[in-house]
Amino acid sequence: MTDYRSLVKKIPYAQSCGIVCRDEGYGIQFTLKADERFIGNPTIRAFHGGVINGLLGCSMRLTTMHAQNLESPPELVSITTTYLRSAKIESDLISSAKVNRMGRRVVSVSAKVWQKRDGEELILVAQAMASLRILENKIA
Amino acid sequence: MTLMKPNIIEFREYLSRPEFWDSYVGLSGVHSDLGIKIIDVGEDGVTMSFSPTASMAGSDGTNSCDLGPVATVMDSAMGMSVMLSLEEFSSIATLELRTDWIDNPKANCEISVRTKVDNVMEDLVFVQAEAWQEGSEAPFCRGAARFMLTRGEGNLSKVIMDAAKEQEFPDKRESL
Numbered sequence: 001m002t003d004y005r006s007l008v009k010k011i012p013y014a015q016s017c018g019i020v021c022r023d024e025g026y027g028i029q030f031t032l033k034a035d036e037r038f039i040g041n042p043t044i045r046a047f048h049g050g051v052i053n054g055l056l057g058c059s060m061r062l063t064t065m066h067a068q069n070l071e072s073p074p075e076l077v078s079i080t081t082t083y084l085r086s087a088k089i090e091s092d093l094i095s096s097a098k099v100n101r102m103g104r105r106v107v108s109v110s111a112k113v114w115q116k117r118d119g120e121e122l123i124l125v126a127q128a129m130a131s132l133r134i135l136e137n138k139i140a
Numbered sequence: 141m142t143l144m145k146p147n148i149i150e151f152r153e154y155l156s157r158p159e160f161w162d163s164y165v166g167l168s169g170v171h172s173d174l175g176i177k178i179i180d181v182g183e184d185g186v187t188m189s190f191s192p193t194a195s196m197a198g199s200d201g202t203n204s205c206d207l208g209p210v211a212t213v214m215d216s217a218m219g220m221s222v223m224l225s226l227e228e229f230s231s232i233a234t235l236e237l238r239t240d241w242i243d244n245p246k247a248n249c250e251i252s253v254r255t256k257v258d259n260v261m262e263d264l265v266f267v268q269a270e271a272w273q274e275g276s277e278a279p280f281c282r283g284a285a286r287f288m289l290t291r292g293e294g295n296l297s298k299v300i301m302d303a304a305k306e307q308e309f310p311d312k313r314e315s316l
Contacts, residue, residue: 013195013205037170037173038170043294044294048215049215053208075244077240077241079239
């Protein structure tokens with residue numbers, strides 16, 4: 001059985017933000033709890049874009065690490081994030097990632113971030129595509 | 141050519157004065173949390189910096205700073221550049237941010253970000269940024285972003301200027 005808490009510990013930033021992950025059957029789901037310290041624009045009380053970017057990055061790197069049985073998270077080469085709407089600080093952010101192409105050294109990954117609005121409806125907040133690099137000595 | 145509105149001229153004047161930079165940083169929870177500092181506000185761009193801590197590391201093996209804090213400072217510095225490049229107040233939103241990681245940032249070493257506005261269109265602004273560390277000539281990360289002028293709620297420029305005015309004239313708070 002996978003210990004998902006030890007997975008998040010691999011990225012100290014994810015741990016300090018309070019990101020938690022669990023297996024939802026279709027893949028790992030990452031949750032970032034809403035907190036005042038993540039507010040970017042105080043007038044609309046929304047999550048800062050950089051925090052959303054950080055969640056997407058952690059989601060992609062940890063999903064790849066878990067899927068490929070790596071010893072440590074792969075390094076980021078590039079990431080492009082598209083913001084679709086502002087994410088108000090009133091509810092948590094949920095993210096999941098998908099490995100699209102696994103090369104020997106470079107992995108192509110995508111991820112999305114949603115937020116629950118008006119009760120239960122999940123709204124897509126942002127999505128990202130990234131290239132990650134696997135270090136040779138990090139393959140378990 | 142559109143004439144700059146007086147409040148934009150005033151906004152630029154306030155942001156060019158270092159004594160008001162802390163009031164801008166204090167407005168946002170994430171800025172305070174990361175300890176972001178404004179280093180320079182010029183006509184051609186903005187420079188911000190922060191000191192990464194062990195809790196901001198992107199890997200427990202390297203202690204190199206994670207994407208999240210770097211992207212946060214880039215997005216904030218780019219956003220401020222956009223606000224300063226406009227001829228009238230507008231709320232803005234980041235549409236897209238791309239970052240290329242040329243190298244891993246060194247652990248426990250201050251990170252600085254400088255921006256440059258490429259083009260201001262009717263509804264879009266294109267900005268680029270570089271992140272580098274002390275003792276290194278070359279950036280470890282390059283960013284490019286597109287911002288949209290949303291002209292709706294959430295106009296941060298006005299809030300920043302009001303905070304600066306409140307700092308300068310604390311007794312006239314009621315009249316702001």
